[in-house]
Amino acid sequence: MSETVAGEGVRIELEGSIGSLRIERRATVVVRGERLTVEGEVRVRGPARIEGSLVCGGFESRDGEVRLVGDLTSREGVEVRDGALEVTGSLEAPSADVDRRLTVGGPAKVAKLDVGGQLTCAATLLAQRVSVGGVMRVTGRLEADRVDAGGSAEIGEAAIGELEVGGMIQIGSGTVHRWIEIGGRLIVDGPLTFGGLEAGGRVEFRGPAKGGSIEVGGILEARSELTFEDLRIGGIGRIADRGQGRSAEIGGRFSVGGDLELSGRLEVGGRASIDGALRAREVEIGGRLEAERAVAAESLEVGGAISTRAGARAGRLRLGKRSTSRGPLIGDRVEIGAHAMAEEVFGMSVLVDRDARVRRIVAEEVELRAGAEVDEVVYLRQLRVDPKAQAGNSRQVGTLPPFPL
Amino acid sequence: MAAAPQPRRRRDPLALYASVLEVAKRHLGRAGITRLSYGSGMPIDRLHPIVDRLVEVGLLGAEPGDRPTYTITARGYEFLRTYWTLQGFLEGIDWVAEHERAP
Numbered sequence: 482m483s484e485t486v487a488g489e490g491v492r493i494e495l496e497g498s499i500g501s502l503r504i505e506r507r508a509t510v511v512v513r514g515e516r517l518t519v520e521g522e523v524r525v526r527g528p529a530r531i532e533g534s535l536v537c538g539g540f541e542s543r544d545g546e547v548r549l550v551g552d553l554t555s556r557e558g559v560e561v562r563d564g565a566l567e568v569t570g571s572l573e574a575p576s577a578d579v580d581r582r583l584t585v586g587g588p589a590k591v592a593k594l595d596v597g598g599q600l601t602c603a604a605t606l607l608a609q610r611v612s613v614g615g616v617m618r619v620t621g622r623l624e625a626d627r628v629d630a631g632g633s634a635e636i637g638e639a640a641i642g643e644l645e646v647g648g649m650i651q652i653g654s655g656t657v658h659r660w661i662e663i664g665g666r667l668i669v670d671g672p673l674t675f676g677g678l679e680a681g682g683r684v685e686f687r688g689p690a691k692g693g694s695i696e697v698g699g700i701l702e703a704r705s706e707l708t709f710e711d712l713r714i715g716g717i718g719r720i721a722d723r724g725q726g727r728s729a730e731i732g733g734r735f736s737v738g739g740d741l742e743l744s745g746r747l748e749v750g751g752r753a754s755i756d757g758a759l760r761a762r763e764v765e766i767g768g769r770l771e772a773e774r775a776v777a778a779e780s781l782e783v784g785g786a787i788s789t790r791a792g793a794r795a796g797r798l799r800l801g802k803r804s805t806s807r808g809p810l811i812g813d814r815v816e817i818g819a820h821a822m823a824e825e826v827f828g829m830s831v832l833v834d835r836d837a838r839v840r841r842i843v844a845e846e847v848e849l850r851a852g853a854e855v856d857e858v859v860y861l862r863q864l865r866v867d868p869k870a871q872a873g874n875s876r877q878v879g880t881l882p883p884f885p886l
Numbered sequence: 887m888a889a890a891p892q893p894r895r896r897r898d899p900l901a902l903y904a905s906v907l908e909v910a911k912r913h914l915g916r917a918g919i920t921r922l923s924y925g926s927g928m929p930i931d932r933l934h935p936i937v938d939r940l941v942e943v944g945l946l947g948a949e950p951g952d953r954p955t956y957t958i959t960a961r962g963y964e965f966l967r968t969y970w971t972l973q974g975f976l977e978g979i980d981w982v983a984e985h986e987r988a989p
Contacts, residue, residue, distance in 0.1 A: 563920060599924075615927055631908040632926070647904070647909075647912075664908065664973075680974075681973050698973065699975065699976070699981075700977050715971075717978055733978060733982075
């Protein structure tokens with residue numbers, strides 16, 4: 482196969498189909514016609530320029546930046562050592578391995594793409610596997626089975642199987658079918674669906690998001706609805722709209738702008754503020770719980786304070802030691818911890834522990850321990866009062882009035 | 887889409903180590919010094935002592951040769967997990983501090 486050579490610093494014009502092509506440093510190849518076809522390999526040494534579209538067997542470049550003004554199609558693949566490649570049009574190859582920087586102006590279709598430094602695609606990228614050591618920017622849709630970037634990434638629209646980024650990533654919208662794993666931050670501007678998400682630092686969903694397991698080390702902020710299976714946040718969680726899932730475990734503070742519905746457990750180390758209704762199987766709040774209403778099918782336990790407008794109801798409801806409560810508390814079994822304070826309590830069985838104070842109790846059975854004070858007790862079957870406790874206005878009734886909630 | 891978020895702080899030594907390890911993690915044992923340089927955005931002369939330190943403490947493994955290659959070790963993975971966990975804690979503390987200042 483004959484080799485055509487573009488010598489150092491020269492400018493040559495080529496057209497049609499040739500055997501193979503060698504381009505030396507600072508040479509310029511001008512393609513006449515729609516494209517140049519190279520049956521064999523194109524080898525480039527040093528910085529060079531190709532003006533026009535190129536179809537070739539293999540494309541290999543060393544030392545320096547190559548700029549190709551047009552489309553590049555390589556049947557065997559693209560390899561760039563110690564240099565960069567810029568293609569202003571489209572790029573199509575089974576593989577591309579670029580040391581420093583790959584820039585593509587048009588749509589790119591590369592099954593296996595490996596870039597050491599920076600990848601920039603101004604349009605779409607269709608691939609199987611994309612690996613970038615540093616920074617990746619795909620303005621349009623990125624469709625791939627696996628995407629991996631060491632530094633940061635920006636993706637317009639994601640249609641990805643697995644996504645792993647060391648530092649930060651910003652996504653316009655899309656789907657990540659299996660896992661997203663981010664070391665630092667994730668920002669999503671539009672709707673996103675995903676299998677699972679693990680992020681070390683901070684996650685910000687600016688549109689609605691729906692996924693499986695979510696684990697965030699620092700902060701999660703959802704400006705719209707968030708649907709999940711299991712949500713675990715080390716620090717702070719904020720959902721501006723409604724939240725829905727199986728379970729949520731938040732180390733610090735948790736706020737939800739709408740309703741929060743969980744089929745399982747809610748556990749918050751600090752303060753939980755739910756503007757709408759909270760519904761879960763179990764609720765455990767270390768600090769303060771605020772909600773329009775809170776309903777737990779099995780148990781609700783609050784360590785600090787509870788404040789509801791319509792009330793809090795659970796199978797077993799426990800107000801911790803020295804806690805305070807605003808709004809009615811309703812449960813099969815209600816326990817008011819020592820030194821705690823509550824307003825109205827409704828239940829089958831109510832225990833008021835040492836030195837606790839309650840304004841009114843309506844229950845089948847009531848027990849007041851030493852130092853407890855209750856202004857009014859309405860009971861159906863039994864009232865047990867420690868000699869050192871005080872039950873102000875107490876009366877036994879044949880039927881209890883209906884409970885709220 | 888809005889511009890990409892900027893790093894929260896100037897890269898401190900910990901961030902530099904994490905950056906180099908994240909790049910090495912991507913190349914599965916095939917990372918030469920140039921790849922580490924391009925990926926982490928650090929010039930080679932500045933990168934060399936950092937890589938040497940990471941090898942010395944067992945966070946990177948080195949395959950000697952004319953052009954040595956580097957691979958992240960189990961301890962390197964542990965470093966990254968710890969680093970990003972710490973960043974998570976700091977995000978939370980920064981957020982609270984920021985909102986305490988807000989009127």
